[in-house]
Amino acid sequence: MTIAFIGPPAAGKSRAGRRLARRLGASYADTDRRIAADHGPISELFATRGEAAFRALERDYVARALREVEVVSLGGGAVMDDATQALLGHHTVIQVLASPAAIEQRISGSTKRPLIKSLDDWRAIYERRREVYERLADATFDTSFRPMSRVVDDIEAWLRETNHAVLGTARHEGTSTI
Ligand SMILES: Nc1ncnc2c1ncn2[C@@H]1O[C@H](COP(=O)(O)OP(=O)(O)OP(=O)(O)O)[C@@H](O)[C@H]1O
Numbered sequence: 001m002t003i004a005f006i007g008p009p010a011a012g013k014s015r016a017g018r019r020l021a022r023r024l025g026a027s028y029a030d031t032d033r034r035i036a037a038d039h040g041p042i043s044e045l046f047a048t049r050g051e052a053a054f055r056a057l058e059r060d061y062v063a064r065a066l067r068e069v070e071v072v073s074l075g076g077g078a079v080m081d082d083a084t085q086a087l088l089g090h091h092t093v094i095q096v097l098a099s100p101a102a103i104e105q106r107i108s109g110s111t112k113r114p115l116i117k118s119l120d121d122w123r124a125i126y127e128r129r130r131e132v133y134e135r136l137a138d139a140t141f142d143t144s145f146r147p148m149s150r151v152v153d154d155i156e157a158w159l160r161e162t163n164h165a166v167l168g169t170a171r172h173e174g175t176s177t178i
């Protein structure tokens with residue numbers, strides 16, 4: 001059973017997922033990174049092939065990552081796909097969130113997100129997707145204004161409470177502070 005990180009843009013899906021996997025010695029993938037490695041930057045994909053083509057690619061990359069690795073960070077919009085929603089029902093889904101004030105700092109000056117040019121864009125997207133993120137999530141962790149290592153401490157503690165299978169299968173390095 002894979003652990004999938006979901007949440008709005010810049011919430012911390014990639015950082016939290018990567019860190020958790022490193023700490024657990026678990027296999028990891030970031031679907032945005034995999035798509036970009038194979039097809040070029042996502043902003044260019046949006047510009048040249050359009051969002052619909054990106055979403056079709058994304059669906060396949062998400063399905064493959066959920067089969068292949070123990071921890072996966074999804075793109076922010078991946079959960080809006082019906083097939084992806086159905087697949088996620090068979091996995092452990094962790095939502096990460098951050099406050100608008102934290103998001104504002106993170107997105108300022110960044111051009112890598114084609115759908116987010118301002119905090120208002122972010123708010124509108126989050127409000128549109130909020131119900132879906134909440135419905136799919138097994139647990140939610142706030143990443144605003146705190147070190148990611150502390151966030152990952154909380155996630156690891158939750159996995160222990162729920163006796164998650166990844167703790168038995170991954171090469172666990174319990175005392176690491178990565
Ligand atoms: N806890 C944190 N404290 C400060 N900055 C953070 C924290 N978490 C993430 N960031 C910053 O926020 C940005 C987004 O983080 P990350 O890429 O992990 O988010 P994401 O949810 O994967 O976003 P994306 O929509 O790009 O996939 C990064 O620039 C990162 O440096």
Ligand SMILES: O=C(O)C1=C[C@@H](O)[C@@H](O)[C@H](O)C1
Nearest residue numbers: 009032042075076077113114
């Ligand atoms: O929220 C979204 O729709 C997106 C988020 C990013 O992770 C990328 O997947 C892409 O920029 C689209």
Ligand SMILES: [Mg+2]
Nearest residue numbers: 013014032073
């Ligand atoms: Mg990411």
